[in-house]
Amino acid sequence: MRIFVWHFCRNNLPVRYKLRDKGVILPITCPMCNTDVEHLLHVFFDCCFAQSCWQHVGLNYDMSEVYSAPEWLLNKLQESAQDEILKICTTLHGIWFWRNKKIWGNKTTTGAIAMGNSFLHVKEWKDAKINNSGSEKQQHSDTNYNLQKWTPPEVGMYKVNVDASWFPGAETFSIGMVLRDSAGCFIEGRSLTLQDTEDVLEAESIGVREALSWVMSRTERKVIVETDSKSTADAINGQLEYVTKVGHSIDQCIHFLRLMPDVSVKHIRKQANRVAHGLARLPCMINCFNVFTFPPTHLVEICMLDVSFE
Incomplete structure (x- = not known):
């Protein structure tokens, strides 16, 4: 997820508007709704699928005066609490994941299922990080060896x-x-x-x-x-x-x-x-x-x- 956020903040995500601007021949409309040009603000905030994702996680942001999605996220990373930052990044990553599933596998889902899946992945990662942290403190002990051994x-x-x-x-x-x-x-x-x-x-x-x-x-x-x-x-x-x-x-x-x-x-x-x-x-x-x-x-x-x- 860190790599995804890094690319987002550097405006490096390959949205269709950006690819067309570089000479790539492909449809320019959003693959999730087919109603508007796919640029960062649309695919992550204006698209009906993205809006359902944000609604499901309980976050509501007024993007009417936002002109740069990367700048908006950078400000959030600097100003918001850790819990909100994790929630924002998980939501953005989940939207992008299902956007890619739609393009490459024609897979679709609802915002609720997409977000439930994304936040479950984060929970598993946090649990694994806690377990690994505890293991590092006792990595030379027999107890830790037995925990890792069948x-x-x-x-x-x-x-x-x-x-x-x-x-x-x-x-x-x-x-x-x-x-x-x-x-x-x-x-x-x-x-x-x-x-x-x-x-x-x-x-x-x-x-x-x-x-x-x-x-x-x-x-x-x-x-x-x-x-x-x-x-x-x-x-x-x-x-x-x-x-x-x-x-x-x-x-x-x-x-x-x-x-x-x-x-x-x-x-x-x-x-x-x-x-x-x-x-x-x-x-x-x-x-x-x-x-x-x-x-x-x-x-x-x-x-x-x-x-x-x-």
Whole structure:
């Protein structure tokens, strides 16, 4: 987001008016409303989509006498409180993100969903920053080492680790899952590739749903499903209100858990989810999945480190 704000303040964002002025042949109208020329003030403030975003976050600015959006933002960065600055930058970044989704993928959404998604990303970033700050203070301690390391479940129980691999603008996203027992033995792994989704939060929630569906089809019943997406785990466990766009996947996860009372979903650190992450990065055909009865060669060392006592 800092890079985006830097480009905004330097008037370097490639809006259509600016590109046309540089000789690029393309439509000059705003891709979100198709009613006016796309320049900074329009796309971020005057466009009906932008106005719905600002209305949803509870910010109302009179832009009638503003002639330079970069200058306006620079003044806000100098004069406003930190909370308001974060709110402004998150809103601007969310508007720009969905403007690009419209241009490159013809994806549209409402202002409420766009802002809910943007502010969830900021919350995850702040949570991760707090966790990382705490880790740095104890980075040489055994306690911190254990927090970052995968731990086997209790005897008689199993763990499924799941992770999603998603990149902005990609047409597909991938999911990796691994099932291990109390000794840390690799029982089975899976990777699958699905059609494009809106963002990483939706991809992570679909990943947990697919992991629970996989558990449902197997004989193991006392299972802990671990994901490194805290927002997804919190939403499934009722500790976070989720946005509409991922609601269907979250509701399906909750339904699976009701059918399997001995199965739970928990959040873990990203460092403890490396095997699932590695599986998610493996190539796979769209709407198909790979099954691994042994860990792939490049993940053998990570699997061994996960069960080591050092």
